[in-house]
Amino acid sequence: MSDLDMSQYLGVFIDEAEEQIQQLDETIVQLEKKPDDLGLLNTIFRAAHTLKGAAASMGFDKLSTLTHRMENVLDNLRAGKLLLSEYIIDILLASLDKMKDLKENIIATGTDQGEIDNIVADLENILSGSIDNVSQPQKITQDNLELDEVEKNVIRSAEVKGYNAYEIKIVLEPDCQMKSARVYLIFNNLKEQGEVIKSIPHTRDLEKENFDDTFTLVFVSPEDIDILTNIIKSISEIKEVKITPIHLEGNKEENKEQDKKEEAVYKTGSEQKDDKVKTDKKVKGLKVRQTVRVDVQRLETLMNLVGELVIDRTRLLDIGNGLKVRMNTKEYFKTLNNDGNNIKSDLSGNEDLLDSLEEVSLHIGRITSDLQEEIMKARMFPIDQVFNRFPRMVRNLAQKAGKEIEFNIEGRETELDRTVIEEIGDPLIHLLRNAIDHGIETPEERLSKGKDRKGKINLKAYHQENQIVITVEDDGAGIDAEKIKAKAIEKGLISTDNADRLSQSEALNLIFLPGFSTSRKITDVSGRGVGMDIVRNHIEKINGTIDISTTPGKGTCFIIKLPLTLAINHSLLTRVGKGVYAFPLTNVVEIIDLKTIEIQKVQGRQVAVVRGRVLPLVYLGQALGVINTPPEKENLFVVIVGLVEKQVGFIVDNLIGEQEIVIKSLGNFIGKISGIAGATILGDGSVALILDIQSLINHLGGESGRDFDN
């Protein structure tokens, strides 16, 4: 078969492989819970078998060898020749990881390059029964430079920003006197260039000088290797610095393998890796096209709708022609001037045209909204695509944390827009991580509190009105509002006075403040995810909200509410000066009419009392820095927006109305502007700007004190 033929099927193969791998991922974890479920085992076997067949027919030998061995193990399990053990599950999962890597390599390079000997040997050992199941250490946590999901995600999002991820290996002088001080200096200098996301050994050990002369960091930064090397070398008593870029998709496996080897070998290995990265980049040109599977029925519906549009187009042309004939006929004008009767009959003709025009435009209106809905549905994916990797992750994390957890998922079939799906993964990972690390207590602790030995984490997704709600609930220790306050005071985020005035829910919301989480500090780089402020930022970026409810001792529940789609937005259009600005309706609490005399000044700041609540007021033009003084008017339109606990009233010149708008980005050249989420094109072809309420309010607070913060 020629290359051309193969590439034609590559997209289909990747889709299929992804599907099967996902299924394997899920079912293998389930199998651990229900080792006797023969049906489950059969499903796994079938998935592996399908994958093997597909890989073989595409000529991906390594992938098919691997799946073949896996299939053999599964077959023996099915036949009862092998007994399922945790070790076998671990190896199966490890094989699955290897499959994913091979698949990524296929996407990146078109070939299934990668090393599979070790894992194939492990599988064969299981088959021959020569393994001592208990003594075998866990493969998953063993490797040196194993990056977990969260760290990988940090690297990926950094890559999106154009940052690079590096592995930095630093060797101190053997006679270095204060190793921890050197480490501190290195961290401190690096901090200005980017972010350290992992350290081996753990920073705790680094601080206690609990290491030899060598340590390794994972670092993301926009700078290149030379600059970073210089920064580190500027510190004295450093013997050697070796920086190598981390390339996530490509050849992670090789890195792992090399890391295991001796240091001397490691050096040459990393150089090889450099070369590899370069070749990878070259091959990237042949990237596999992204495909979406769409229900045929859906396509049929779309086709029908388009068909109706085409008919409407013909009718419009007819009406246009009719009008043209009327306007252009000289006789028409003559009769119009001379004969009253004719005028009447001609006018009635006009009415006919008008009627059909109205009819057509109504019809087009209906068709386009149907089309919009259908296309949106075609972009929708079941949230299972995000959820299905969680059971595996929770299992691993729980194992590492020494906790016992029962993880339940509900509402896998809930559909969400593609764009939302892509964004929601990270925040959920953080929340689950937090629940496992901090929420759920250790089995002993739980028993002493009279709870079940196993902690429960429930992940739920469901529709509510025009929103999707996702909840992450645990039955762990809960969050103590008083402790949160104390910590916030200790960190200098709020004053003691302010803290006393906070309500329970306001106090809980403190955890979303930037700088609240300790995770960014060097003492805790690898532990805790990236902090709740990032979680909230992620969610608000996709126009969602997050709330907490918690009962100390009983558990915590995070409630995330998301819009169905990001591409189309219900907005309130307003006018300020010459510009049209759109408030996303999700943020608008209400619109009020306010008399100028009702505005009061408190500490030089405009406020109004609305139903007993003091509402800060800002002229939108001023908030955006476009127009500084509002026009003198007796009555003002105020759009009240709400964000979590804050409410702010924005004064606008005029209200235009509510409209569905299609969100467009401002593009790379202009980039991100605080206060503006994007632009949209209005019916008349002009451009209106969509407001980003969160950053608008933040900007307000930043510029003019912190009055709006509480």
Place this chain on the structure above:
Amino acid sequence: MATEKEKIAKEEIQLVVFRLANETYGVDINHVQEIIRMQDITEIPRTPDFIEGVINLRGRIIPVIDLHKRFGLPEAETNSNTRIMVVELEKVTVGMIVDSVSEVLRMPTTSIEPPPSMINGIDVAYLKGVGKWEDNRLIILLDLERVLKEREQRQLEQEVAVGED
């Protein structure tokens, strides 16, 4: 034959020639997507003053920059000759306001010289060179990459600064 053509292509460059503050400028035609008349521009808050705003170009949102302001030249009034030249460079599409667009020229690369240190107040960093046209006209060749990229560079720096807060 093919080599002949290649040879010519190598030795010649096609320029779109435009006027800006009484000087003649040129950019490589390969980067020019289209030239449109001046239209209403939607102002974007909190952008550098040379970014005039955005326009709707057949459903696409395109940023528009004023080259006068970009280069610190005296501002010109908009008249019937004013044009927006839409250029595309490495997936970034930007409209540039120029006083007028006059013609397309084929210029031999041999008649292009490196720019003198300062032309008409424009920093030489934004220029690729100066071309001498047959009738002794001087055509200043813009380095679009610099004109457009530097903005991105700054953007990136800002983001880093924000990230460190």
